[in-house]
Amino acid sequence: MTGAYRPPRDNLWFARTRHCAFFVLRELTSVFVAWTIVFLLMFVDAVRTGSLQEFGALAGRPWMIAINVLALAATVLHTITFLNLAPKATVVRLDGWRVPAWMIQGGNHSAWVVLSVLIAYFILRSP
């Protein structure tokens, strides 16, 4: 017998199904996570070196705002997907009863909202 056929690597695998495309999108949010960290570090540096003015000007540039709007969308997507998938790794059983995924997801999302509000409060409250 001559050998079996081994299909070549499909370079466009991620474009073949909606689901795979979405997966890649989900993974690519990590680039914006990294960017957000860089941006925040620039901000903290500005705070500590007293150059907030310049930072404010930079952050106000239209392209900067555009990037950050994207970053916002990406981090929100990251949050939603990550918190929704968390129950997969952490199956909670109480007395044999398996806590359904939606409860864990609900808890995660509630925690997200509460934390966000708290942080906004600490940053924005006037001293």
Place this chain on the structure above:
Amino acid sequence: MIDVLIVGGGGAGLRAAIAVAEAVKAGGPPLAVAVVSKVYPMRSHTVSAEGGAAGVIGIGDTLDEHCYDTISGGDWLCDQDAVEAFVAEAPKELIQLEHWGCPWSRESDGRVAVRPFGGMKKMRTWYAADKTGFHLLHTLFQTSLKYQDVIRYDEWYVTKLVVDDGRVHGVVAVEIRTGRIETIAARTVILATGGCGRVFPFTTNAAIKTGDGMALAYRAGAPLKDMEFVQYHPTGLPFTGILITEAARAEGGWLINKDGYRYLQDYDLGKPTPTPKLRSMELGPRDRLSQAFVHEQQLGRTVDTPYGPVVYLDLRHLGEDKIDARIPFVRELCRSYQNLDPATDLIPVRPVVHYMMGGVHTDIDGATPIAGLFAAGETACVSINGANRLGSNSLPECLVFGRRAGIAAAEFARSHRDGEAAAVRTQGDDERRRLERGREGSSTGERIADLREEMQHTLEGAAGIYRTGDVLTKAVDTLAELRERAEEVRIDDTSTAFNTELINLQELHTMLEVAQTIVACALNRQESRGAHQRTDYPARDDDAYLAHSLVHRAPDGTPSVGLLPVTITRWPPGERVYGRD
């Protein structure tokens, strides 16, 4: 040189393989054990068994009661010594399987749960939801992986037993993937090739159930036994023949006709009760339930569909929760294949060919009259099923007699260590040439599928739920003619790699061979017993036919039928009583 070569990787074959592997582990000279299977073992048809496996464990149940239910269910055609051995070993086998990890359904205190089943007087059917065979087979297969010495020939198709001087010497097989034809020499061979439901047009059986093992043994000179006893299961889905397990009735399902009437009460099967009553009504034996359907049809009380007349299985009153907990697969199957939900809809069902009571004649250790040749599982006939098998007896049968055959074969291989016979090579060469001719192709002749269909309809017409002498006689001629036509079929596929047409052709030949024995035995038995109902001989005739049919292949290739006495130990023949206390 293989010591124990097992043909078939279903419940019986794998149980035999593990038995041999364990015998080796326990000491003594090593034995080479191999499993040859035409599909990967976990694809074997044991996988589709749904309802459960019987074994006495409950308090208040006794081995004798299981024996009696089995023997009366089989209309006294069971060999009672075999039944006693079977019933005694079944619980051990089921516990053994538990020790190997089978996910049996459980009681809340952690014990294995049992459910009622048709024809059984006590609750003794172990189950793994309604995927018992699936879990059983995968447990066996995965456990077998532990024994790395078991050689596996996956997707090899056995076409011939090499027999010389009354003793088996191996098999000839095709490696389907490459088309290589090889003679595998072996000291013993165990046939565990399953049933032959595919000789009928409408069956619960998978495509692979073509009676290969029966034909292999029969051609090699071993007799087949009780081939006329073909079990119709009362509840198959009309188009596909997919089985709705008896467990659906055991959990409380009702059979109703087109008027919504629980018609079984008209057929001496007891009075309807809201909750299931053992050995009564819907929990009567399969032969009686399938026969009742035919009468309903004759009375015009069935419903016509494009796929034939049906009655209904009503599970609605069980409620969604019970259905999901006990018979989830039934719901899944109805939804995917019948587009209905048993929680709210009636399920259309009709009798469907399900199981072969007959098979290769063996003794209580699976030994056939050919030295070194054993058989177990549905392909064998140890005679525990008699004229009608009780549901949930056949999975434990595969285990009990699979193990017994494995041990007996190992014993035989150890005590007969002589080498292969000279005939092996010539027989192997002849067979190779024959198979190679089947790959030469031919643009003339009829299609394999057309002949297969003609055979199936002949069998349905002649050897269905009710039979009669004239039609059977005609079927004998039709089948003989079909065999001739099958020698000149059209062949499209000439390649060696994964040539399934070549396999289909071999299967057509084996099915025709088996079909002839079914018809011959049915013609010979001039009485009605269990699953064999002759309208021209409606009564049971213990004087003439309290005996097994034994069919040999005559030199001219036709079946020649004789009788063999039934072994009776403690239960003399009596009346079969259901639904009357």
Place this chain on the structure above:
Amino acid sequence: MRRTLEPYLWLLFSGGGVVAALLLPVLVLLFGVLMPLGVVDWPTAEHLRALADNVLVRLALLAVVVLCLFHAAHRIRFTSEELLGIARFDLVIAVICYGGAVVGAITAGLILF
């Protein structure tokens, strides 16, 4: 048994994923979008300084930065390998990705302390 670093990297990745999920959107929203757009006012420099001078806040920030960077590094490593079919260079890619995260972490340390 072959030892593998993967479990540790995965823990960092997961921890970073949670932290990023819970904290980053609100921070980008405020500092990256709403404040530059003038929808809300920038807090005063003193308020921010007071926050940033708190050692606990700085430690927390450092932790957030390190975890998020590892999270990103881990995902970028695998995604680039899958998208570009360069898994055979995993070692090099891993060194670049996690190396980047380490450099980022050191930079953060320098900025914060």
Place this chain on the structure above:
Amino acid sequence: MTETKETATRTIRMEVARYRPGEDDEPVFQGYDVPLMPDWAVLDGLNHIKDQLDGSLSYRWSCRMGVCGSCGMTVNGEPRLTCGTFLTEYGEGPIRIEPLKGFPVIRDLVVDIDGFLAKLSSTRPWLVREGEELPLTTEYAQTPEQLDAYKQYSMCINCLLCYSACPVYVLDPDFLGPAAIALAQRYNLDSRDMGDRFDVLNQEDAVWGCTFVGECTRVCPKHVDPAEAIQRYKLTAALRSVLPWSRR
């Protein structure tokens, strides 16, 4: 199967991938028109081709009730059990039938799955006990709750749709893959099991190869949820790595 009494007035086109080793360098599509019967599964269409149009077509099937796991193929780009996928789902057609992706093609629609079997064996998919066995008169007790803890993972029919859907596996055939890991977890989570599969599972090509694409779970016809099984073991393995005294 019973003869169909209704006659199909319409047909549907099936484009079937053909590959004959030695003859073809790569698969080619061959078109067939089959009757569009309301109850026919894609598998019934293939059987019609094999029985009536072209006996040389090769594919695997057996139970035609979704439990033997042998009839998995790629149908219009998606891995499906062809016995449980109906012709009518595809409207006007055509329907493209290809072998499962990610496996070497032996012939037509038949793929080589020996690699999977080797992987499965490597995870020790059997109940491991230590010490004295109970005699064959007593079962190991297991409550329905304990059964529930692993039951879902025991439902795998080895159809390999999940492998075919998983980009990680398709790109890297050494990846242990969803079903094998789910079955390892089936035993890990069985209250009767005393085995330890950390050495096999805690590997770069095992659980750590999975990037949680989740396609395996989406396509699994038996709702095994292998993605969950894998992520759970990642957590187990990670905790075990940092807390060396914690087992399982």
